Amino acid sequence: MSSFDFTTSLGSAQFANPIFTASGCAGSGKELSQFFPLENLGAVVTKSIMLKPRSGRATPRMAETPSGMLNSIGLQGPGIDIFLENDIPWLVSQGATTVVSIAGESVEDYAILARRLRAVPGISALEVNISCPNVENRGQVFACDPVTARAAVESVRRNIGGELPIIAKLSPDVTDIAHIAAEVVSAGADGVALINTVLGMVIDTNTLRPKLAGKTGGLSGPAIRPVAVRAIYQVRSRLPHVSILGMGGVASGRDALELILAGANAVSVGTANFGNPLATMMVKSELEQLLQDKGFNSLREASGYAHRPEGNYDH
Amino acid sequence: MSSINRFARNIEAEITSNRKAGAYHHIALSVGEMAAFTRPGNFVAIKVGGENSNMVLRRAFAIYRSVDLGNGNGQIELVVAPHGQGSSWVAARAVGERLNIIGPLGTAFGIPTEPVRALLVGGGYGSAPLFGLSEVLKARGCRVDMVLGASTAMKIYAPLEGKRSVNALTITTDDGSAGIAGKVSDVVPDLIDLNAIDIVYSCGPMGMLEAITKISVEKGVLHQASVEESMACGIGVCMTCVLPVKGEDGIIRMLRSCIDGPVMNGEDVIWDSKRSIPEGTWGK
Numbered sequence: 001m002s003s004f005d006f007t008t009s010l011g012s013a014q015f016a017n018p019i020f021t022a023s024g025c026a027g028s029g030k031e032l033s034q035f036f037p038l039e040n041l042g043a044v045v046t047k048s049i050m051l052k053p054r055s056g057r058a059t060p061r062m063a064e065t066p067s068g069m070l071n072s073i074g075l076q077g078p079g080i081d082i083f084l085e086n087d088i089p090w091l092v093s094q095g096a097t098t099v100v101s102i103a104g105e106s107v108e109d110y111a112i113l114a115r116r117l118r119a120v121p122g123i124s125a126l127e128v129n130i131s132c133p134n135v136e137n138r139g140q141v142f143a144c145d146p147v148t149a150r151a152a153v154e155s156v157r158r159n160i161g162g163e164l165p166i167i168a169k170l171s172p173d174v175t176d177i178a179h180i181a182a183e184v185v186s187a188g189a190d191g192v193a194l195i196n197t198v199l200g201m202v203i204d205t206n207t208l209r210p211k212l213a214g215k216t217g218g219l220s221g222p223a224i225r226p227v228a229v230r231a232i233y234q235v236r237s238r239l240p241h242v243s244i245l246g247m248g249g250v251a252s253g254r255d256a257l258e259l260i261l262a263g264a265n266a267v268s269v270g271t272a273n274f275g276n277p278l279a280t281m282m283v284k285s286e287l288e289q290l291l292q293d294k295g296f297n298s299l300r301e302a303s304g305y306a307h308r309p310e311g312n313y314d315h
Numbered sequence: 316m317s318s319i320n321r322f323a324r325n326i327e328a329e330i331t332s333n334r335k336a337g338a339y340h341h342i343a344l345s346v347g348e349m350a351a352f353t354r355p356g357n358f359v360a361i362k363v364g365g366e367n368s369n370m371v372l373r374r375a376f377a378i379y380r381s382v383d384l385g386n387g388n389g390q391i392e393l394v395v396a397p398h399g400q401g402s403s404w405v406a407a408r409a410v411g412e413r414l415n416i417i418g419p420l421g422t423a424f425g426i427p428t429e430p431v432r433a434l435l436v437g438g439g440y441g442s443a444p445l446f447g448l449s450e451v452l453k454a455r456g457c458r459v460d461m462v463l464g465a466s467t468a469m470k471i472y473a474p475l476e477g478k479r480s481v482n483a484l485t486i487t488t489d490d491g492s493a494g495i496a497g498k499v500s501d502v503v504p505d506l507i508d509l510n511a512i513d514i515v516y517s518c519g520p521m522g523m524l525e526a527i528t529k530i531s532v533e534k535g536v537l538h539q540a541s542v543e544e545s546m547a548c549g550i551g552v553c554m555t556c557v558l559p560v561k562g563e564d565g566i567i568r569m570l571r572s573c574i575d576g577p578v579m580n581g582e583d584v585i586w587d588s589k590r591s592i593p594e595g596t597w598g599k
Contacts, residue, residue: 024554027319031551031574034320053598055569058591062547062555067369069547073554076569079598213590221371251371274548275362275371277325277417 005298006288008042008265010243011165011190013124015042015097015266018299019256019284022247022270023048023101023127023169024073028087029094035277039095040284042266046087048103048129051112053079058213063202068221068249069271070200072214075103075132080116092122101127101169105135107148107155114159125165127245128156128189131196143171143196146183157188167245169193170231172224177231178238191243193268194231198224221271225249229262236263236304251279253286260287260299261306319574320550322352323420327413331390333406338469339440340395340406341379344414350389353381354423355448356541356578359391360549362415363401374401375546375573377440377518378419380447391418394443394472420549422578424448424516424539430456431513434506435481436499436527437463438519439470444541445518446477458482460510462502464523468493483510500526507534517541517581525586538581544572559585559593567596 008018020043026032029044038044056076063070077083091098100123104110110128117126130142130152142148153168160166168184170177172195181192197218202211210216228248235244246264250256251272259267267287272279296302328344335341360373379392397406408414424444427433433452435445442463449459459480464487465471471486471493478484485502486494495502500523506512507530517527518541531538544556551574560570561583569592570576585593592599 025552027552027554030319034323035325055592055596055598056554056557058588059544059555059557060590061557062545062553064370064372064547067371069372071547071553071555076554076557076598271371274553275373277550277552 003297004288004292005300008299010125010167010245010265013165015124017042017284018260018266019280019287020045020099020245020266020268021273021280022268023129025270025273029091029096032273032277033094036281037094038091039097041096041280043097043099043124044091045099045127045268046101047077048075048101049077049080049083049113050075050103050105051080051109053077053082060212061214063211063217065200065202065219065221066223068219068223069274070202070212070217070219071197072212072217074214080113084116084120088120088122097124098122099125099127099167101129103129103132104152105132107136107151110152110155111159114156118159118161118164123164125167126156126160127167127169127193128153129169129196131169131171141171143169143180144174146180149180150183150187153184153187153189165190165243167191167193167243169196171196172227172231173199178234181235181239181242185239185242191245191265192235193245193247194235195224195228195248198227220249222249222251222255225255225258229258232259232262232264233306236307250283253283253290256283256287257290257302260302261304263304263307265303320420323417323550324349325415325417328416329413330408330410333408333410336394336472336474338396339472340397341392341474342395342405342408343390343392344416346389346391346416346418348387348389349418350381350391351383353378353391353419355444355451356421356423357419358421358549358577359393359416359418360420360546361405363404370401372547373417373549374405375549376405377444377541377577378447379443380450394440396440417549421573422576424541424578426451426455427457427514432458432511433460434503434510434512434515435459435461436503436515436517436519437461438499438523439465440472441519441541441543442472443518445516446474446480448516449477449480453480458510460506460512461485462487462499462506464488464499466490498526499523500530503527503530504534507536512536514539519543521586524581524584528581528584528586532582539578540581540584541577542572542579542584543577546573549573559588559596561585567593569596
C-alpha cells in the first residue's frame, strides 16, 4: 500500500485528488461519463452558468491553431433555473464532486447567482468567471480591471454566506496578474483560477476575413501552457497562502506537475478533453506516479516547490 | 452513465485496407464489437498527426459502411477526402498502422418500418453514408433511388458494390464531366415526382442540404439530412458544432451536430443563418 497523499484543498474545500475538468470543457458531465466515472475526478467544474438561458455566438465558433485552438462559444447555456433543476442533481447522483462556475454581465448578476447557489447541497466550491463583458462598463471585461474584478468578487462574497469557498478565475490578458489576484483575494476570494484563455484571432486566408463569427476568440491548449506557468508562479510569489486552481494547456501528468511546481494546488484539464475524453484520468495517473518517482510524499509537498531557494535539497 | 454517447468506445483500430478511389481514399478499419453498434449516419472521431502532433483536435468522418463479423469482430469503412492537414494525414496511413478512434457517434438515419420509396441525395464524399443506408433500406423492402453530385467526375464517390444496393443512380457534375451537367437540386424535383418518393435522405455540403430541404418541403416529402458543421471534439463537450434547429415546441435552439445530429429533420434546421443567430432563438 502506497502512503502517498494525493488529496488537496481549495480554501476550506477538500478534494480526493487534484485533477479537475476545466469550465466549459466537460459539457454537462454526461458526455464524458460514458468514458469514465465522474467520481474519479478531483472535481467537475461546470460550464459557467449565467442568470438566463443563452444561445451563445454564431458559428464558426472554433479554429484549430498550432498546438491549440481558438474558441468563441459565448457562454451558451440553459441559465441558472434549468441548471439547478437538471445539471446539479445529476452530478450529485453520479457522486461527482462539483465546483460550480458562474458568470455575470453586471455586479448585480453575480450577487443574484451567489444567492441562488448558497443553499444548494452538493456543491464544493464556486468558481467566479469574471472574464465576461461588463454591460455597465462599456463591455469591458471584469477581470481586466482591478476595480471591476474586485466588485464582482465582493458581490459574490457578500451574498454567498460563510461556507462555500470562492475561486476567482482570472484572465491572463492583463499587465500584472498578481495585482489583480491580490485585489480579488482582499475582496473575499479564497483562491484564484489561473488562467482563462488568451485573446486571439485567426484570419482565414481564403475568405480574407476573421475565421470566427465573433472575430476574436480565446486561445487554449498546449500553446498557452508557458503563460499559465508564468501566471501561477507570479501569483504564488505574491500570495504564498492563497489557493490556486491551475489550468492552461495541460495534456499530461508532466504538464500538470509543471503547474503544481509553479504553485497550483489543483489542476484543471480543458482542451485536452476534446482530443481525448480520458485525458483527465491519464493526467491523474501519470501525475500520481511522477510525484512519487520524484520522491514527494504528498501533492501538497510539491505545490510551489519550484519557488524554493537555490541550494535547497532537490528531489 | 447517461444516454449521451452511449455506444461510443475509444479504441486503437488497425487499418486493414487503404486504397485511392478517384479524389478520395477508401479506408477499412478493424474495430471489433464497435461495428455491431454502428448504424448508417453515425460517425467516428479520429486522432490525427501522431504522438507529437501540433493538431490537438480529432477529425470527424462519416462511416461509409460497417460490417459486423460476429464474435466481437467487425470492420468499419470510411471515405476520406484529403483536403486538410488532418484528413491528409489519415489518408496517408499504411495498412497495419493503428488509428485512435472514438465511435460510433451521433444520430443515425431513421429507418421506416414500412417498405417506402426513398431517394438518397449525396454531394461529393457526402455520398459515403448513403450506401450503407441503402443496404438497410433495401433489406426492409424499400425502393431506393440515388442522386450523387460533385463539381467534377473525379469527386463522385460511387463504388461498384455501392451501386448494386440502389435501384437507379443519377449522377450530376457542375462541369458536365460525368452524368447530367448541373446540380443535384436540378434533378431531385423530377425524381421525387417520377418515383413517387416518400422520403429523402441527404448528406453533403450545407448549401446542398438547404436546397434539398426547400424542395422536400415544397413536395411535402419527409427529409432527413446529415449536416456538416466543423467539430472540435465530436462527443458533445466543446459546443462548437452547433446550428439553429426548431424544436417540436416551435422554439429555435442552438443544437450540437455531434449529439443531436449529424442526422436531423431537414425542415427543422434553420439553414440560412450563416454567421448569425436567428431572431427568436432561445437565449438570444
